[in-house]
Amino acid sequence: EDQVTQSPEALRLQEGESSSLNCSYTVSGLRGLFWYRQDPGKGPEFLFTLYSAGEEKEKERLKATLTKKESFLHITAPKPEDSATYLCAAEHTDKLIFGTGTRLQVFP
Amino acid sequence: GAGVSQSPRYKVAKRGQDVALRCDPISGHVSLFWYQQALGQGPEFLTYFQNEAQLDKSGLPSDRFFAERPEGSVSTLKIQRTQQEDSAVYLCASSPGRLEQYFGPGTRLTVT
Numbered sequence: 450e451d452q453v454t455q456s457p458e459a460l461r462l463q464e465g466e467s468s469s470l471n472c473s474y475t476v477s478g479l480r481g482l483f484w485y486r487q488d489p490g491k492g493p494e495f496l497f498t499l500y501s502a503g504e505e506k507e508k509e510r511l512k513a514t515l516t517k518k519e520s521f522l523h524i525t526a527p528k529p530e531d532s533a534t535y536l537c538a539a540e541h542t543d544k545l546i547f548g549t550g551t552r553l554q555v556f557p
Numbered sequence: 558g559a560g561v562s563q564s565p566r567y568k569v570a571k572r573g574q575d576v577a578l579r580c581d582p583i584s585g586h587v588s589l590f591w592y593q594q595a596l597g598q599g600p601e602f603l604t605y606f607q608n609e610a611q612l613d614k615s616g617l618p619s620d621r622f623f624a625e626r627p628e629g630s631v632s633t634l635k636i637q638r639t640q641q642e643d644s645a646v647y648l649c650a651s652s653p654g655r656l657e658q659y660f661g662p663g664t665r666l667t668v669t
Contacts, residue, residue, distance in 0.1 A: 453599075483657065492561070492648055492660035493600070536599055544590065544613060545658060547599030 451476045453539050455548035462555050465526045470551045472537030473519040481540040482520050484513050486533045487550070493536055527555045559583070561661035563649050569667045570639045578634045578664045582651030589632050590658055591624055592648040600648050606632060639668045 453474045462468055474482065481500050485493035497506045499515035506513050510531065512523040522535055534552045538545040562581045570576050582589050588607050592600035593616075602616040608629040617624070621640075626632040636643055646665050650658035 481656075485660075490662075492650075492662045495657050495659060498657055538599070542613070543588070544602040544605055544616070545592075545600070547592075547601070549597070549599050 451541055451546055453546050453548040455537050455551050459552045462527055464555055464557050467525045470522040470535055474539045476539040476541050479539055482515055483538040484522055485536040487536055488533050529555045529557050531555050561649055561651050561659055563661040563664050567665050572668055573638050575637045578647050580632045580649030586651035586653050588652040590650040591634050594646040594648055641668050644668045
């Protein structure tokens, strides 16, 4: 069964404390791995797409990496405004299969 | 430019009522998707259009759910005889092709 699993479910960080979020997937015929940010009451905001193992992409304090079975979202020196739920999704036959997300809270 | 817009943002329906949720995709985007997001969960796929053609409706939970995109632009998700388990946020996303999907703010449906 195609599945995406994210860990941890919740993460509390002090401002400046770097960490990583994990996304493991079992999706046949994966065509892309996506990361989204979702703030309360809003729709998911696109962050990154990764297409092949070994690929990395960066945006400000965020870096996403991809292996054959999992993806990581690394957050370097986070700030309170990085607090949000981070969703990972795998594309399969044009539709996205989402994980349940990691709720990140960054405290000053 | 404008992003994906959805209306209404909030809808309260009594059990048994019919509701219609509207999605205006980004101009020129060929693909349009509907997802359902329960509280504390990730979005779950409902259905997918390419232009006016509905290519996949495998995620629609029952025959009370119906989606259309008659002119290949605006889409409507209709739920007939709403039930309490239909309470969720309904998200619409559009894509220029088989690439990134851009989401709207969602419609929060509460069935009482």
